[in-house]
Amino acid sequence: MATHDISTDALVIRAVPQGDHDRLLTLLCPEEGRITVIAKGARSLRNKLMSPCRAFVWGNFELHFKGDMAWVRDASVIKSFTALEKDIELMYLAQYISDVCCELSGQGEPAGELLPLALNTYHALCTEKYDRALVKAAFELRAAAISGYLPELSECVRCERREAPAFYLDVMSGGIVCSDCIASSPENVQASDAELLVDVLGTRSIIIPITAGVLAAMRYVVNAPLKRLLSFDISSQTDKNTFSRAAETYILNHIERGFSSLSLYHELSKN
Numbered sequence: 001m002a003t004h005d006i007s008t009d010a011l012v013i014r015a016v017p018q019g020d021h022d023r024l025l026t027l028l029c030p031e032e033g034r035i036t037v038i039a040k041g042a043r044s045l046r047n048k049l050m051s052p053c054r055a056f057v058w059g060n061f062e063l064h065f066k067g068d069m070a071w072v073r074d075a076s077v078i079k080s081f082t083a084l085e086k087d088i089e090l091m092y093l094a095q096y097i098s099d100v101c102c103e104l105s106g107q108g109e110p111a112g113e114l115l116p117l118a119l120n121t122y123h124a125l126c127t128e129k130y131d132r133a134l135v136k137a138a139f140e141l142r143a144a145a146i147s148g149y150l151p152e153l154s155e156c157v158r159c160e161r162r163e164a165p166a167f168y169l170d171v172m173s174g175g176i177v178c179s180d181c182i183a184s185s186p187e188n189v190q191a192s193d194a195e196l197l198v199d200v201l202g203t204r205s206i207i208i209p210i211t212a213g214v215l216a217a218m219r220y221v222v223n224a225p226l227k228r229l230l231s232f233d234i235s236s237q238t239d240k241n242t243f244s245r246a247a248e249t250y251i252l253n254h255i256e257r258g259f260s261s262l263s264l265y266h267e268l269s270k271n
């Protein structure tokens with residue numbers, strides 16, 4: 001059976017116990033993308049793999065491949081985001097970020113911007129300098145944008161108008177729709193602010209009203225340099241809530257699945 005070894009930096013996006021002593025890791029690597037590897041002995045005290053082979057570690061990994069299987073030969077921590085485990089709500093949020101990365105990455109496909117985005121997001125969550133809900137929303141929108149679901153936010157996806165009294169996010173069409181197009185299409189029900197999501201007659205039309213402030217924040221997040229991703233202002237709590245729900249609804253509907261980590265996070269954060 002063909003064997004080969006590689007050395008790569010990687011982010012541990014999942015670490016599950018296997019047997020009595022081992023861990024099964026999912027790594028996100030710059031070049032190789034997503035790799036599943038066995039870390040033998042990583043659950044044993046004093047094993048050299050114990051601290052690098054756990055969730056939320058950015059490290060260097062020596063991997064041995066044999067056929068379809070891979071093992072960690074050696075590993076060292078570059079940065080450990082242990083602060084993510086300081087409360088359960090934060091831990092589930094970090095796990096959700098990892099789950100989305102797992103879903104959006106591919107085996108053998110370079111991770112591209114997804115990897116620095118995940119690292120920046122973990123860092124921002126550890127520092128607690130930013131509102132968690134906004135860090136989450138910025139991650140969701142940017143992750144969607146770089147994974148083939150870039151929303152059209154510059155003009156109405158139906159009439160191409162750039163100026164309008166109001167805009168809505170049409171989640172399934174992947175962009176904004178102006179208020180005139182909404183008013184003139186009988187299949188659209190105008191959502192009240194209290195009820196942001198409208199599922200019209202099972203057609204999965206999801207129309208979210210967005211203010212100018214929310215639209216500006218969304219435009220910023222899909223275009224900003226990664227290092228300045230969180231340097232946007234969103235003033236009112238209502239706008240923050242709309243931005244959060246728009247980003248989450250957008251990515252979940254394009255990935256076409258939910259996540260238990262996300263449900264648990266919502267249960268704890270109550271938003």
Ligand SMILES: [Zn+2]
Binds near residue numbers: 161
């Ligand atoms: Zn329009």
